[in-house]
Amino acid sequence: MAQQVIGFVGAGNMAASLVGGMIAKGIRPARIWMSDVSEQRLTDLARQHRVHVTARNEEIAERCDVLVLAVKPQLMAEVCAGLKAQFGDRTPLIISIAAGVTVDNLRSWLGDVPVIRTMPNTPALVQAGATGLYAGAGVTEEHRQLASQIMASVGLTFWFEQESELDAVTAVSGSGPAYFFLLMEAMIEAGEQLGLSSHTARQLVLQTAWGAAQLAITSEQAPAALREQVTSPGGTTAAALDVFEKAGLRKLVDDALTAARDRARELAK
Numbered sequence: 234m235a236q237q238v239i240g241f242v243g244a245g246n247m248a249a250s251l252v253g254g255m256i257a258k259g260i261r262p263a264r265i266w267m268s269d270v271s272e273q274r275l276t277d278l279a280r281q282h283r284v285h286v287t288a289r290n291e292e293i294a295e296r297c298d299v300l301v302l303a304v305k306p307q308l309m310a311e312v313c314a315g316l317k318a319q320f321g322d323r324t325p326l327i328i329s330i331a332a333g334v335t336v337d338n339l340r341s342w343l344g345d346v347p348v349i350r351t352m353p354n355t356p357a358l359v360q361a362g363a364t365g366l367y368a369g370a371g372v373t374e375e376h377r378q379l380a381s382q383i384m385a386s387v388g389l390t391f392w393f394e395q396e397s398e399l400d401a402v403t404a405v406s407g408s409g410p411a412y413f414f415l416l417m418e419a420m421i422e423a424g425e426q427l428g429l430s431s432h433t434a435r436q437l438v439l440q441t442a443w444g445a446a447q448l449a450i451t452s453e454q455a456p457a458a459l460r461e462q463v464t465s466p467g468g469t470t471a472a473a474l475d476v477f478e479k480a481g482l483r484k485l486v487d488d489a490l491t492a493a494r495d496r497a498r499e500l501a502k
């Protein structure tokens with residue numbers, strides 16, 4: 234990757250996941266700046282990652298070639314107004330990670346700058362992220378490559394031609410880790426109810442989740458076929474899956490992802 238200076242505006246959970254993953258992948262901390270309103274957060278991140286930190290977003294706008302906007306969607310308009318004032322003649326590349334904030338929104342607040350809208354997820358911290366990207370007006374091939382390199386340093390990248398597709402990406406992979414964590418929580422609690430120690434239940438559940446994901450990723454077979462291989466007719470897995478199916482798990486998952494997609498659309502308004 235070229236030696237551009239990369240600044241994160243908002244140093245919360247997602248920004249920290251991206252930065253942790255980027256540094257683990259070999260990007261020098263000296264090339265990374267982070268700003269936040271929380272001094273404590275900045276102190277912790279500077280100590281942990283040796284990145285530059287500042288409580289002034291304007292400093293990020295002044296110093297950085299690439300600005301990764303990582304504040305909550307509801308704060309984005311106000312934060313962008315403060316950044317725009319510092320650009321002068323410069324047109325830094327803007328990479329937004331905010332759910333539901335459109336390229337048009339961002340360009341109306343920031344002016345005529347190249348904007349790439351993305352949707353990463355928190356497994357970026359362990360270089361196992363998945364990021365959807367969409368290039369807005371004014372984005373060059375070089376900008377695309379730069380955004381790809383940043384996001385590919387923390388996992389898989391997928392470019393989309395339609396911006397609306399990012400709302401579906403948000404519902405599937407942006408929010409997705411939380412769905413799997415919820416299932417892990419529920420399985421650990423159920424294991425404890427069945428008499429396992431909390432430590433053992435946790436270890437068994439996490440190893441099983443990791444193993445199932447590894448198997449599904451490396452196998453040429455579809456998840457449905459892999460599920461069938463676990464399920465002996467009339468056996469224990471069939472007994473459990475029958476409970477899930479009768480309770481309408483598939484419809485529940487469909488409804489949940491639709492609610493996430495709809496919320497992403499609402500945030501854009």
Ligand SMILES: NC(=O)c1ccc[n+]([C@@H]2O[C@H](COP(=O)([O-])OP(=O)(O)OC[C@H]3O[C@@H](n4cnc5c(N)ncnc54)[C@H](O)[C@@H]3O)[C@@H](O)[C@H]2O)c1
Binds near residue numbers: 246304305352407408
């Ligand atoms: N957490 C995820 O899994 C995830 C995944 C994909 C995208 N996102 C997007 O990332 C963005 C951040 O989400 P998060 O989960 O990291 O939230 P977060 O609350 O952990 O982080 C937001 C950070 O912004 C800081 N902040 C608040 N006001 C600020 C200001 N005026 N200037 C600078 N910093 C300010 C907060 O102190 C906080 O540290 C959101 O737009 C969200 O849609 C999050």
